[in-house]
């Protein structure tokens with residue numbers, strides 16, 4: 001394989017992405033495919049059909065992860081896995097997650113067609129959930145595969161409509177004993193292709209990026225309780241305004257994150273008010289915090305500083321503050337042997353590549369706990385992701401797939 005056929009997979013991947021984006025499509029051109037929603041269920045079944053028509057043996061597990069398998073001569077050797085997730089954020093883009101799943105499918109079907117049965121088993125996975133956007137929990141798909149989560153002990157979490165995770169899972173046709181047990185001990189390698197979701201590769205004109213590591217991430221929900229009361233008759237000094245307190249807290253998040261230095265990010269992305277009426281002082285404000293850093297101790301210090309500040313603000317305004325931390329993912333490094341291999345493949349193909357750290361969370365960070373894991377990024381136009389404006393040039397998608405194919409060939413056929 002050389003530069004001449006690098007564009008080879010462009011039309012395959014574009015038609016895959018177009019097809020999948022039909023499930024959960026919105027009018028703006030984006031996609032909403034929340035875990036276990038009807039659009040998600042349909043998309044997983046469509047994928048199953050695509051995998052089967054590519055000659056792969058398909059399997060769902062109890063959590064709803066979908067695998068397409070190309071068995072090797074010696075199945076006892078373990079599995080080389082590639083893929084990503086198909087859930088999206090609300091009003092997300094067509095490429096986040098979908099690209100990695102499509103790339104894996106195209107790679108396996110190419111390898112099968114051109115090289116036949118591998119020595120070692122190859123699988124492509126469409127993980128059930130990565131985003132943490134329906135329920136306050138993330139990596140439910142890969143988390144079940146590595147045994148971090150378990151469908152027999154589903155966390156008691158609820159979506160915005162009050163539906164529990166266990167009920168949503170059952171309604172979608174999954175759950176304990178419904179399919180194959182989710183936990184795997186036979187996966188040796190995981191390779192994930194993904195859009196960068198940032199501006200580095202595009203600004204510096206690289207075709208692909210090799211991921212060195214992934215930032216740590218902690219997410220919280222805070223509830224600020226004051227007193228709902230009449231907006232016209234309650235003097236300013238006697239109010240316990242939950243929103244006014246929350247605003248001060250949210251502003252302090254920005255100030256503290258900036259003070260912690262350039263690679264620190266912290267975001268309040270969700271806010272709910274009660275009673276949320278124009279002439280009533282808010283009695284309750286509930287908001288989330290997403291904080292990230294590549295250095296675990298810096299991330300801890302940041303979160304501690306934020307919570308301490310919140311407590312002081314609450315005390316000052318006579319508000320009650322409750323804190324729930326629902327995600328704590330440590331920063332991780334990708335497997336150096338695989339990143340080196342990827343670098344060699346990229347240079348032998350004459351691709352412009354660089355290594356970089358991921359500011360976004362990925363299934364690869366879960367998988368690296370149980371196997372060798374690596375990631376390859378492609379540029380995101382204007383650095384935009386989690387938006388209907390997400391876009392990557394088909395040539396870059398195709399080049400990354402060509403690299404994936406060579407890596408998988410190396411790992412499974414030699």
Ligand SMILES: NC(=O)NC(NC(N)=O)C(=O)[O-]
Nearest residue numbers: 130131132138139360361362
């Ligand atoms: N690649 C992602 O968009 N991941 C997102 N989701 C998780 N779970 O990290 C995120 O917020 O970074």
Ligand SMILES: [Zn+2]
Nearest residue numbers: 096097130194
């Ligand atoms: Zn993603």
Ligand SMILES: [Zn+2]
Nearest residue numbers: 089096131386
């Ligand atoms: Zn995402």
